[in-house]
């Protein structure tokens with residue numbers, strides 16, 4: 377059957393999980409938030425903590441997803457993955473959330489065009505560093521379309537990653553062009569204290585980000 381892409385009731389997404397939690401990252405950290413974790417990822421970061429999202433997930437229609445999230449009554453939602461932009465219906469889901477009056481974050485790995493998302497979405501874009509093993513997969517055109525509404529996140533696993541990220545942030549004037557530049561230590565690879573020390577020495581155009589949800593619910597991998 378040919379799918380009618382003008383009718384959201386027949387569009388579907390592959391979903392790994394839907395959950396309500398405390399936003400653990402970005403400048404929205406600490407806010408209650410409904411999450412849509414979509415299935416599938418085109419990258420394989422060395423330190424990935426969501427490998428369970430690689431599989432096919434459950435099929436849900438867009439209205440089913442919107443109804444479930446709206447039922448929680450949270451004004452903030454995030455569409456994440458995996459890589460949410462792998463699925464063609466993701467921009468449509470973001471539009472439906474915006475139409476419902478919600479604040480919409482989309483977290484993406486930066487390897488696919490981000491300008492497919494509707495205006496009004498807050499894009500949280502990863503810039504993969506060398507230790508991830510995935511830095512050459514970035515779609516560098518995304519750097520040109522960033523706006524002050526967007527945020528960029530570097531997950532750092534080493535001093536080499538930190539230096540690489542610092543150079544890129546300065547070369548691209550990211551702090552002037554984005555709402556926030558986030559430096560986050562990779563769990564088990566770089567300690568928050570070490571990264572904080574480097575940042576105090578260099579005053580980079582970035583803020584330290586620690587994943588709050590992992591401190592609230594240590595050892596819990598899903599649903600947070």
Ligand code: SF4
Pocket residue numbers: 417418419420421423424425426427429457458459485
């Ligand atoms: S982009 Fe995200 S989900 Fe995909 S491999 Fe990297 S960390 Fe894991």
